[in-house]
Amino acid sequence: MDALGLVHTLTFDAFGTILDLGGSHAPGLGEFLKSKGSGMTAAELWARWRYRQRIEQYQDNQFYTGHYGYLDSSRRALIYTLRSSKLPFGDVDVARIMEGWQELSPFPDAVPGLRRLRSKFKLVVLSNGERDFLAHLVKNRIQYDFDGVISVQDVGVFKPNPQVYRYAARVLKAEPGELLMVSSNSFDVVGARASGYRGAYINRYDLPYEETPYRPDVEAGDFLALAARLGCAQA
Numbered sequence: 069m070d071a072l073g074l075v076h077t078l079t080f081d082a083f084g085t086i087l088d089l090g091g092s093h094a095p096g097l098g099e100f101l102k103s104k105g106s107g108m109t110a111a112e113l114w115a116r117w118r119y120r121q122r123i124e125q126y127q128d129n130q131f132y133t134g135h136y137g138y139l140d141s142s143r144r145a146l147i148y149t150l151r152s153s154k155l156p157f158g159d160v161d162v163a164r165i166m167e168g169w170q171e172l173s174p175f176p177d178a179v180p181g182l183r184r185l186r187s188k189f190k191l192v193v194l195s196n197g198e199r200d201f202l203a204h205l206v207k208n209r210i211q212y213d214f215d216g217v218i219s220v221q222d223v224g225v226f227k228p229n230p231q232v233y234r235y236a237a238r239v240l241k242a243e244p245g246e247l248l249m250v251s252s253n254s255f256d257v258v259g260a261r262a263s264g265y266r267g268a269y270i271n272r273y274d275l276p277y278e279e280t281p282y283r284p285d286v287e288a289g290d291f292l293a294l295a296a297r298l299g300c301a302q303a
Contacts, residue, residue, distance in 0.1 A: 071285050072298070074246050075266055077215075078185060079194035079236060081227075081251035082202065083138075085270055086193075086210060087172040090114045096168040104155055116153060121145035125196065125226040135224040138197045139169060169201070174210050175272070181291020182212055184300045192216040194236050194249070196226050216240070228259025237264075248285070250294065258282045268294055
C-alpha cells in the first residue's frame with residue numbers, strides 16, 4: 069500500500085501554515101517603525117522577530133524550567149529583537165505590537181483548501197499556541213469548523229518535541245502512520261516524521277527542506293495544491 073494509504077486525519081500547524089503571520093503583523097510593525105523614524109522595513113523586522121521566537125521556543129524545550137507558552141515566547145523574542153536592532157521602545161510599544169497576534173488572518177488558499185481536503189480526511193489543528201488563543205483564532209479569524217484543536221499546552225513542550233506528536237496520536241486514537249502532519253515549517257514535518265507520522269511540507273516561503281532522512285511524503289505550494297496532490301474532489 070502507498071505510504072499515504074492509511075492516512076485518515078490531517079493535523080495542521082496553525083502559525084505560518086494556516087495563518088499568514090508576516091502579512092498580518094506588517095501593518096503594526098510598519099506603524100511602529102514609522103513612529104521611531106527607522107528605515108528598517110516591516111518585513112525585515114518580522115524576519116528577525118520570527119527567527120528569535122524559534123530560538124526562544126527551542127530554549128523553552130531545553131531548559132526544563134517550565135513551559136511559558138507561545139505568546140510569552142513571542143513577547144520575549146520581540147523585546148530581544150528590538151534591543152538587538154537598536155530600536156527604541158517602551159512597554160506600550162510592545163503591548164501594541166503584541167496585539168497583532170489577536171488579529172491574524174489566514175492565507176487566501178487556506179479555507180478553500182480545507183474544504184476540499186475535508187472530502188477525504190478529518191482535519192485537526194495541532195499547534196504550539198495556547199488553548200484559549202487557538203480557540204479565538206479558530207472561531208474568529210480562521211472561521212472554520214475543524215474536527216479538533218490540540219494545543220501543546222496540554223503537553224508542556226513545543227513542537228517539534230516528539231511528546232507532542234505522540235500525545236496527539238493518543239488523543240485522536242490513531243496510529244502515527246494514520247496521521248499526516250501538514251506544515252510550512254520544515255522542522256515540524258521532521259518532528260512528525262521522526263515520530264511515525266506521514267508528512268506534507270507546504271512550501272509557502274520557497275525554502276529548502278531540512279537536510280535529514282525524515283523526508284516529507286508530499287510537497288505543495290499551498291492547500292489547494294495539496295488537495296489536488298491527495299486526490300481530493302473540488303469543493
